[in-house]
Amino acid sequence: MRCVFVFPHLEPQCRWYWLSWNQGTAMITNGVPNDVLSNFSPLTIIVAIPLLTFVIYPTLDRYIIHVGPVTRLTFGFFLAMVSSIVGTILQWRVYELAPCGYYASTCNTVAPISICRGIERVFM
Numbered sequence: 725m726r727c728v729f730v731f732p733h734l735e736p737q738c739r740w741y742w743l744s745w746n747q748g749t750a751m752i753t754n755g756v757p758n759d760v761l762s763n764f765s766p767l768t769i770i771v772a773i774p775l776l777t778f779v780i781y782p783t784l785d786r787y788i789i790h791v792g793p794v795t796r797l798t799f800g801f802f803l804a805m806v807s808s809i810v811g812t813i814l815q816w817r818v819y820e821l822a823p824c825g826y827y828a829s830t831c832n833t834v835a836p837i838s839i840c841r842g843i844e845r846v847f848m
Contacts, residue, residue: 747811750818750828751839760839764846811845 748761784791791799817837824831 747815747818747829747842748839750822750831750834751837751842752834753839756839761842761846764843768847807845811842814841814845 781791781796814837818828818835819826821837822828822831822835823833828835
């Protein structure tokens with residue numbers, strides 16, 4: 725079981741998968757399975773790549789804003805950085821609001837934050 729760095733969403737043994745699942749166990753689910761966060765990553769890729777390739781980048785080229793490969797990579801890494809910051813803030817809020825503090829995933833009660841708050845991290 726190795727984690728492929730290039731495509732982490734394809735390997736369920738990756739740390740990112742377990743981070744999403746563990747974060748979801750400490751939040752209010754309202755009937756939604758707690759592993760729903762890990763399912764949004766492939767859906768985001770399926771929607772975002774054609775949208776960027778066939779809509780956003782040609783539109784920018786039409787307005788003489790050339791977006792080259794390095795700019796696309798830089799933008800992708802920037803979104804990954806923002807996503808990590810959002811995930812860190814969300815996990816901090818879970819720790820602060822959970823009755824068990826930093827042991828929130830092993831506690832019987834959960835933090836009063838909806839699991840849907842984690843979806844914005846996955847969409848970035």
